[in-house]
Every structure is written in C-alpha cells, then in structure tokens.
Amino acid sequence: MKEQLAKIRSEALAAMETAQSAAELETLRVQYLGKKGELTAVLKQMGRLSPEERPAMGQLANEVRAALEAALETTGKKLEAAALEARMKAEAVDVTIPGKPHKIGHKHPMYIALDEIKDIFIGMGFTVLDGPEVELATYNFDKLNAEEGHPSRDWSDTFYFDQDSRVMLRSQTSPMQVRAMETMELPIRIIAPGRVYRKDEVDATHSPMFHQVEGMVIDKGITMADLKGTLNTVMEQLYGKGTVTRFRPHHFPFTEPSCEMDVQCHKCGGKGCPTCKGEGWIEVLGAGMIHPNVLRMAGIDPNVYSGWAFGMGLERMAMRSFKIADLRLIFENDVRFLEQF
Ligand code: DAH
Numbered sequence: 001m002k003e004q005l006a007k008i009r010s011e012a013l014a015a016m017e018t019a020q021s022a023a024e025l026e027t028l029r030v031q032y033l034g035k036k037g038e039l040t041a042v043l044k045q046m047g048r049l050s051p052e053e054r055p056a057m058g059q060l061a062n063e064v065r066a067a068l069e070a071a072l073e074t075t076g077k078k079l080e081a082a083a084l085e086a087r088m089k090a091e092a093v094d095v096t097i098p099g100k101p102h103k104i105g106h107k108h109p110m111y112i113a114l115d116e117i118k119d120i121f122i123g124m125g126f127t128v129l130d131g132p133e134v135e136l137a138t139y140n141f142d143k144l145n146a147e148e149g150h151p152s153r154d155w156s157d158t159f160y161f162d163q164d165s166r167v168m169l170r171s172q173t174s175p176m177q178v179r180a181m182e183t184m185e186l187p188i189r190i191i192a193p194g195r196v197y198r199k200d201e202v203d204a205t206h207s208p209m210f211h212q213v214e215g216m217v218i219d220k221g222i223t224m225a226d227l228k229g230t231l232n233t234v235m236e237q238l239y240g241k242g243t244v245t246r247f248r249p250h251h252f253p254f255t256e257p258s259c260e261m262d263v264q265c266h267k268c269g270g271k272g273c274p275t276c277k278g279e280g281w282i283e284v285l286g287a288g289m290i291h292p293n294v295l296r297m298a299g300i301d302p303n304v305y306s307g308w309a310f311g312m313g314l315e316r317m318a319m320r321s322f323k324i325a326d327l328r329l330i331f332e333n334d335v336r337f338l339e340q341f
Helices: 002-017 022-033 038-048 053-091 109-123 175-183 224-239 292-297 314-322 328-332
Strands: 134-136 167-169 188-197 209-219 245-252 255-264 281-290 306-313
Touching: 002 022, 002 038, 002 053, 022 038, 022 053, 038 053, 109 188, 109 209, 109 224, 109 314, 175 188, 175 209, 175 292, 209 224, 209 314, 224 245, 224 255, 224 281, 224 306, 245 281, 255 306, 281 292, 281 314, 306 314, 314 328
Parallel strands: none
Antiparallel strands: 134 167, 188 209, 209 306, 245 255, 255 281, 281 306
C-alpha cells in the first residue's frame, strides 16, 4: 500500500504540474481524488490493514491527499494567471496604431464665397442678419415703395401662398432692410444673406431659388460717396487691389438714385472676352440711396437720416470666384463636383 501511495503521489503530481488547462486539471482531480478516484480506492482498502499499520498509513494517505490538493491549487492558480495574461494580450489596445480617418465634408463653394463676403463686412463693423423666407408682401413690396400694380408683384413672377397675395416666398432680401429699420437702433450697418424665390425656369443662369446678400447703412450725413467708397473697398478685398469698378444709373423702387455696379473683367482687363461675354465689365450688384418714402414708412425721418443699400446675387459671386459655368452645378450637390473646392 505504501508503494501504491507513493506511485499515485508521484504520477499525480507530475500530471498536475504539467496540466495545460483548467479542464485537464479537473479531470486529474476526479481521476485521483474523486469518489471513484485512485487515492480514494486505496483509502477504501485501509480496513484491511492491521490496527498497528493503520495510523502510519492513514497519516501517509493524508499527506498524499494534502500534496495533491496543494498541487491542484498551485497549478490552478498558475493556469488562471496565464489565461488572464493571454486575454489581456489579446484584448490590449495598441494606442500607437493610427486611427481610422473620419471622412468629413467641407464647405459648399457658395458658402465659401459667402463667408469671405461676411468677413469683409464684419471687418467694417456690419452686423449679419438672418430673416424669414416666407415673407409678407407688405415687407417684400409695400414698405419698399413697390406699390400695387408694380410688375415685380405679378403672379407670374412670385410664389404667393394665398389668393390675396399677402403671404409669399420673398423674391429678394430687401425686406430685411425694413425689418432692420423697424427693430434696430440707428445708426444701422447690416448685411442680410439668404434664399430668395422667383418663378424662373431652371437653366444655366436661372433657378427658382437662389441667394442674395442685402446690405444697408443708415446714419446722419450718409451720401452716395459712402456707397461708392464702401463697395469699391469690398470689391478690392474680393478681387484684389486696383480692381476697377463703374456705377451705371438704374431704377429700383426703393432707392433714389439707383445704380448697378460693374467690376472690370479681371480676365481681359476690359477688352472683352468669354468671361465677361465680350463686355469688358461684369455686373455684380444693384444699389442706391434709400428712397425717402422707404425711410418714412419705417418711421425714420429722411430729413435727419439718409442711407444706402445694395443687393447682390451670391451664386454669381461664387461662380465667378470658382469659375463655375453652370448655375445648376451649385444646387445639384454632386459630391464629385463639390469635392474640387
Ligand atoms: N432687390 C434687388 C433685386 O432683387 C437688388 C437691390 C437693388 C437691392 C438695389 C438693394 C438695392 O438693396 O439698393 O434685384
């Protein structure tokens, strides 16, 4: 029996110490210490020993059991630690691996152009206003001195919401002039960019929705010289020092006198080329001195205050800056086109 115990001890310990997994270790535990295990089988034979032999053998058997249990525990802990280590290695995050780049978009070319324009005006002390696209005809027309019967009020040009032609999609950003006059303290220096709507068929230069930037200054002693000086400075900032401009007489109901501003073609220097369609000049905006009627309707005394205003088409500015030939490209939002800017 002594030999049997020694054999079990050495075999079991060898097997347990080299076990490769918790499952294997458990199998060994059952094999030796389980109810039908090898050590248990030996212990069951104790009864056959003489009473003199029994205590020594019992003690030996207990030692073997203790040794096996100790080995099970040690190896078990070792395996557990190794498993943890392996898991940590497998799950470890390598912070030195570069991340997956996020594909972020970029600004639309028209908004790049708008931001440049905004920056210039903000630098000159103007405030940027935002206003409603669904507008009252009162603001879009009446308070801008365009009375009933004015051709721009025609149903064929304007999107109205009601039979009485009172609510409409604004056809220009000019109503923002009135909204500013009615809500802001004088003096006023504002620009108001935004969408406008007209019943136009879509083609290379027309769209039923487009963008304008309105601008307005009201103070004491404002003259046409301020209009020209400010707008010339803006054009020099946009198109470079020495940019040549001209002001042509025009008519708008809300300004008197009214004008249109042209910039000399930067491509041909005024000789005429495809960029300026042979004209030598490119029209950039409409402007003028705010009509006394408009000031009066907004509660501003035209004998004390005067002002100038302008309105320009934003798409045109962007098309010129980025040499875009067709207006439709600006609205189609084809990423292959937009990515170029
Ligand atoms: N609202 C005009 C248009 O849509 C543009 C314009 C002209 C705006 C003269 C102005 C201005 O403020 O003074 O054609």
